[in-house]
Amino acid sequence: MIDRSVPRQVLPAPEPRGAATVPAALPVRPRTGRLLVLATVFVCAACGLVYELELLALGSYLIGDSVTQASVVLSVMVFAMGVGSLLAKRLRRRPAFGFGLIEAGLALLGGLSATALYACFAWLGDSQPALVAFSFAIGVLIGAEIPLLMVLIQRIRRQDAGGAVADLFAADYVGALVGGLAFPFLLLPLFGQLTGAMFTGTVNAAVGGGLVLWLFRRDLSPRCRWTLIAANVTVLAVLASATLLADDFERMARRAVYGGEVRVAVRTGVQELVLTGPRTGSPRSLDLYLDGRLRVSGYDEYRYHEALVQPAMTGPHRRVLVLGGGDGLAAREVLRYRDVASVTVVELDPGVVRLARTDPMLSALNARAYEDPRLAVVTQDAFRWLRGPAARDGFDVIVSDLPDPGITPSTKLYSQEFYALAARALRPGGRMAVHAGPLATQLRTYWTVESTLRAAGLLTAPYSAGGRLAGFAAGPERTPLGAGAAPPQDWGLVLAARDQVPQLRVDLDTPGPTSLSTRSLADAARDTERTRMPGLPPSTLPHPRYS
Numbered sequence: 001m002i003d004r005s006v007p008r009q010v011l012p013a014p015e016p017r018g019a020a021t022v023p024a025a026l027p028v029r030p031r032t033g034r035l036l037v038l039a040t041v042f043v044c045a046a047c048g049l050v051y052e053l054e055l056l057a058l059g060s061y062l063i064g065d066s067v068t069q070a071s072v073v074l075s076v077m078v079f080a081m082g083v084g085s086l087l088a089k090r091l092r093r094r095p096a097f098g099f100g101l102i103e104a105g106l107a108l109l110g111g112l113s114a115t116a117l118y119a120c121f122a123w124l125g126d127s128q129p130a131l132v133a134f135s136f137a138i139g140v141l142i143g144a145e146i147p148l149l150m151v152l153i154q155r156i157r158r159q160d161a162g163g164a165v166a167d168l169f170a171a172d173y174v175g176a177l178v179g180g181l182a183f184p185f186l187l188l189p190l191f192g193q194l195t196g197a198m199f200t201g202t203v204n205a206a207v208g209g210g211l212v213l214w215l216f217r218r219d220l221s222p223r224c225r226w227t228l229i230a231a232n233v234t235v236l237a238v239l240a241s242a243t244l245l246a247d248d249f250e251r252m253a254r255r256a257v258y259g260g261e262v263r264v265a266v267r268t269g270v271q272e273l274v275l276t277g278p279r280t281g282s283p284r285s286l287d288l289y290l291d292g293r294l295r296v297s298g299y300d301e302y303r304y305h306e307a308l309v310q311p312a313m314t315g316p317h318r319r320v321l322v323l324g325g326g327d328g329l330a331a332r333e334v335l336r337y338r339d340v341a342s343v344t345v346v347e348l349d350p351g352v353v354r355l356a357r358t359d360p361m362l363s364a365l366n367a368r369a370y371e372d373p374r375l376a377v378v379t380q381d382a383f384r385w386l387r388g389p390a391a392r393d394g395f396d397v398i399v400s401d402l403p404d405p406g407i408t409p410s411t412k413l414y415s416q417e418f419y420a421l422a423a424r425a426l427r428p429g430g431r432m433a434v435h436a437g438p439l440a441t442q443l444r445t446y447w448t449v450e451s452t453l454r455a456a457g458l459l460t461a462p463y464s465a466g467g468r469l470a471g472f473a474a475g476p477e478r479t480p481l482g483a484g485a486a487p488p489q490d491w492g493l494v495l496a497a498r499d500q501v502p503q504l505r506v507d508l509d510t511p512g513p514t515s516l517s518t519r520s521l522a523d524a525a526r527d528t529e530r531t532r533m534p535g536l537p538p539s540t541l542p543h544p545r546y547s
Contacts, residue, residue, distance in 0.1 A: 025218045030157045033215055037153050038171040040211045041145075044103065045175030046182065047204040048142045051110035052077060053183045054197045055138075058114050059131045061272070061291050062121045066409065069131070076132055077139035084143025091144070095151040096216035097224045102148070103208025104231040106141040109134065111201020111239045114193045115249065121292075122253035146172065152216065192267060194250065198243045205235045258289060264359060268351030275359060283365035288327060290352075290403070296327055298365055303515050304491050307465035307524075309333035309399055310516055311495050312433035314507050316396040320344070321425065323382040323413075325401035326352030328366030334399065335372050336511040343375045344395075350379045383412055386421035394427040404437040405539075405546045406445055414449055414546065416538045419456035423498055432458065432496045439464045439492035439528065446492040447533040448545045455538035458496040461504050462532075463525040466490040492528070 026033045055073045060066035091098030113134045121127040146168060153164055187196035209232035217225065242249075254262045254274065264275035277286040277298065288296035309330055313320075318341040320334045326347030334343050347353055356362050357370045369375060378385060382402070385391060400422070405414035412418060414436075422432055436449035446462075453460050495502045504521040506514065539545035 026156065026215060027217075028215070033156045034153060036211060036215055037149060037156065038167060040207055041149055041168055041171040042175035042178070043207045044106075044145055044204065045172040046179030047110065047200050048106070048138075048145075049176045049179035050183050050187065050200045051106075051113060051138050051142075051197070053180065054110075054114050054193060054200075055117070055131060055135055058117050058193055059127070062117060062127050063131070064293075064406075072132065073135045076135040077142075080136045080139025081143030084140035084145075085147055087140065088144035088147040091148060092151055094219075094224065095148045095155070096212050096219040097228065099145070099148040099152065100209055100212035100228040101231065102141050102144050103212075104205055104228070104235050106138065106145075107201040107205035107208070108235045108238065109137055109141065110204065111198045111235075112242060113138065114197040115242060115246070118194065118253055119249075122256040155216075155219075189269075195243055195246050198239045198246070202236060202239050205232050205239070257292065258287075263361070264355065266351060266355070268349050270349040270351065273349075273351055273355055275355070275362065277361065279361075283361050286361045286365060288362065293403075295403070296329065296365075298361075301329055301365070304465055305329045305333050305401075306515055307463075307491065307521075308401060308433050308435060308493055310506055310510055310514065311463075311502075311504050311521060312397045312399060312431045313337060313510070314503070314505055315431060316427070316429060318342070319393075319395045319427075320397045320399065321346070321391075321395040322399045322401060323386075323422075324348075324403070325399065326356060327362065328353075328356040328369040330399050330401040331369040331372075331375055332367045334397075335367075335369055335374065338511070340374060343372075344378060345375065346378045346380060346382050346385045348379070348381050353377055353379070383418055383421070386418070386425060391421070391425040394430075395425055396427055396430050398422055398426060398430070398432040400432065400434040402435060404435075404442070404445075405449055406437060406442060411539070411544045411546050412541060414452060414539060415544070416452050416455045416540045419453050419458060419496075423456055423458055426498055429499055430497065431502050434494045434496060436492040436494050438490045439531065440490040442492075443531055444533060444536070445546050447531075448536050448539055449492075450494050451536045452538040452545075453494060453496045458498060459501045461495040461502045461525060462493075462528045463495065463504055463521060464490065464492050464528045465524065 028036070052073065055077075056066075056070055059069035059073060063069055088098070091102075116134065117127045117130050120130040149168055150164060153168065183196075187199065190196070191199055209228060212220070213225065213228055213232075220228070250265075251262075254265055258274055258276045261276050261278060262274060263277060263279055264273065266273050271291045272289075274289040274292075275286060276289070282298075284298040286296070286298035287294060310333065313334070317334075317337060318339065320340055320343045322330050322334065322343060322345045324347060325331060325345060326349060328345075331343055331345055334340055345353075353370070356366055363370070370377070378390075400413075402413050403410045405411060419432075426432060432453075434449065434453065436446045439446050450460050450462050495504060504525050505518040506516050506521065510516075537545060
């Protein structure tokens, strides 16, 4: 029976049904115990957000389309947190034991999540089901934390429910802030994705298990105490073993993904770079992967780069701008022209430029373009650079050698706003060559790029490389199609200009051996035009049209 003489606003919150009603016997003062619980909330929240960011980052890297992966991870995890909150009701009779088990499970799942996703990608070829499963399981465990912590903090010192919830969520949100900042600025640079997740799991197990086994040890029966000790020791041992084996695992996974001849594998601040192929021999045996996607195949890259660059060079070309193309291969084609006065390469990732300069095979493939005094490198986002004053000096030719538009981080570089900035950087009579993604498999994306160029005020000449172009004669030292060679890749390209519809042709004085001719370009343009999808709206920054 409630004592009516007690003011209503200070009445203690009722204990949930089945929870312990006797105050906890703590080894420290209640105030100190309460601070320790809030500190644990802080650490667990930081670890939980790191797990979430690990799933987001690795899902985007392995599967692509970061918007879709973020939506999948966040929606599944938030739903699972609700499920976990409901399931936590069954653990309120023994909140300390339940919380200890949850933290041990969360540390194990979160710590090994990145490794499991990468293993599924490497050996099974698909990590999407594992991404959903880990998002759900980790979300359930995170959702079960707060209800049990609410019971534990009330065991220390009874207070109104609103005040207790406010304290818990304040510690939770601040911890999430710290975890969110620690992931990109501390964990990734120091440990990488796999070891960073394992380190986070170790911290999670140590803090969660330590709170229960020390602060609430008198709430545990001997059997529960030894169960938690065994669980936490097992989790820490597994995470420690996985950390020691992480380098060997990465090497095995890379061999499974890229084959047995991984020559270089580095993680820059932007992406993972992998070079495969023998350490000696022809540069044509080299392949360059960026974030797991084949970016350059030495066997037939010349077909793509000649088709991209040479039609744009038929006309004035003293000043040339290359957007992307940090591998130096587009610059190689530009620098074949002796009357080119300057080439500016704008590349986001300095790691690609460093590799193109220093790797013997890649530098041989790009004909040591970075040693040419006419070439200057700018390490900056292409969109931002085009908005700056340096882009307003005017260029005769712009070569847009960027990743496929379907990759979410590249979407803004295929927008109407981006092409309007590029058009502003063109001199009168200037031309712009654009890589628009594979034509055969992403037809709608290709024609959306062409529609977006036209919306930016440019006149276009669509064409393609690969397929028909691949059948033309190869020059000296070129690998002819056949004799066991892989089929040619398919590349959709667009030549654009401000003043008049650009002509697809190859001048007679085009330097160096070529896989192109004016006739082959006309055939490619005719074949490409037959696939036209009219009426597609342009892609803009607020409304991207690529998928």
